Amino acid sequence: MTDEEHKELWELIQNPPPGSKIAAAKEFGIDLTLNLRLLLLTPTERAERMNSALEYAIELKQAGAKLPNE
Amino acid sequence: MNKFAALVKLLGEAQVDFVVIGGYAAMLHGSAFLTQDLDICYERSPQNLRRLAAALAPIHPRLRGAPEGIPFSLDERTLAQGMNFTLQTDWIDLDLLGEISGAGQFSDLVRDAESIDVYGAPHLVASLDTIIKSKQAAGRPKDRNALPELEALRELKFRKHK
Numbered sequence: 001m002t003d004e005e006h007k008e009l010w011e012l013i014q015n016p017p018p019g020s021k022i023a024a025a026k027e028f029g030i031d032l033t034l035n036l037r038l039l040l041l042t043p044t045e046r047a048e049r050m051n052s053a054l055e056y057a058i059e060l061k062q063a064g065a066k067l068p069n070e
Numbered sequence: 071m072n073k074f075a076a077l078v079k080l081l082g083e084a085q086v087d088f089v090v091i092g093g094y095a096a097m098l099h100g101s102a103f104l105t106q107d108l109d110i111c112y113e114r115s116p117q118n119l120r121r122l123a124a125a126l127a128p129i130h131p132r133l134r135g136a137p138e139g140i141p142f143s144l145d146e147r148t149l150a151q152g153m154n155f156t157l158q159t160d161w162i163d164l165d166l167l168g169e170i171s172g173a174g175q176f177s178d179l180v181r182d183a184e185s186i187d188v189y190g191a192p193h194l195v196a197s198l199d200t201i202i203k204s205k206q207a208a209g210r211p212k213d214r215n216a217l218p219e220l221e222a223l224r225e226l227k228f229r230k231h232k
Contacts, residue, residue, distance in 0.1 A: 009226055025222035034102040035223055043098050043186045043193075044075075050097050051072035054104055 001040055009036055071189045073161040074108050077129075079191040084125035087113035089179040091170065091196040091204065096216070098186050099198050100223050103216060107163035111196070113176040114168050119149040122166070129159040172207025173200045198224045 001009075013032045016022035025032060038046050071079070074094050081088060090098075093105025112122055123145045131144045134156045142148075144157070153168040169175050173196070182197040196204075202220050205213040 009229065012226065012229060021218070021221040021225045025218040028218040030219045030222065031102075032219075032222055032226070035100050035219065035226065038097075038102060039100045039226065043188050044190075046097055046100070047072055047075055047188050050094075050104060051074070054106065057104060 006036075006040065009039070071191075075188045075191055075193070077108055077159070077161055077164065078110075078188070078193050080129075081110070081122070081125050082191060082193075084121050086122045086125055087115075087118050087176060087180075088122075089176060089183045089194050089196050091167070091173070091179065091201060092165065095195045096198075096201055096220060098188065098193065098195050099201070099220075099227070101216075101219055103219065107165055109165040109167060111167045111170055111173075111176050111179050114150075116146060116150070119146045123149060126157075126159065126164075129161050131157045131159050131164065134158040134163055170204050170207075173204040198227065 012022055013026075013036060016026060022032065038049070041049070078090060088110040090108070091111050092107070092109030093101070093103060094108050096103065097105065112118065126144060133140060133142050135158075136142065144155070149155075149166075155166040157164045157166065170179070173179055179196050179200055180194070182199065183194045184197060186193045186195045198220060202217065202224065205217055205220065
């Protein structure tokens with residue numbers, strides 16, 4: 001992505017045209033800056049990030065399962 | 071290489087015809103949602119079913135969540151008799167989809183699928199349009215919740231390529 005494209009997408013996310021899907025997603029509660037960051041990465045880097053997040057989520061779940069029941 | 075990409079590579083090297091769809095495909099398009107399984111739409115010719123079963127055999131595909139002792143063997147015959155399978159393997163969970171509501175079969179998905187390189191392994195990935203159609207057709211709460219992000223991503227990508 002060029003710097004110019006990056007700036008254009010950033011501007012779109014900050015001030016989406018009324019009635020656009022970008023505006024609808026923001027209203028729905030989606031943080032599109034996360035998506036913009038991912039779009040700046042290569043697909044391999046996106047896959048790496050997802051894998052790290054997934055492994056962390058699984059570790060948390062396993063740690064939670066080991067806690068004594070209240 | 072992560073296990074998702076490793077599995078796609080394994081199937082690719084076995085010359086299985088398939089398109090990656092679902093959460094992993096959405097992530098490759100820029101979605102921030104996490105997914106725990108790989109969904110693929112596979113071509114259903116006898117040759118391809120044979121290649122698919124042979125490629126998966128070393129990682130022991132079995133019915134996801136099924137109790138021990140339930141007889142199951144993923145071979146060409148099993149694949150031919152069914153359509154969609156939810157499996158677990160030694161690597162990750164895998165959904166094999168012969169047909170997808172709203173999106174169709176392999177021959178439909180492949181038309182506008184994109185080839186995306188992940189760790190140097192080419193992935194044939196369903197288009198955002200196809201993923202959106204499949205989520206709209208599925209209509210479950212988790213699919214409906216994914217739609218605003220995917221539709222916004224499509225708009226962002228359209229602007230980027232304008």
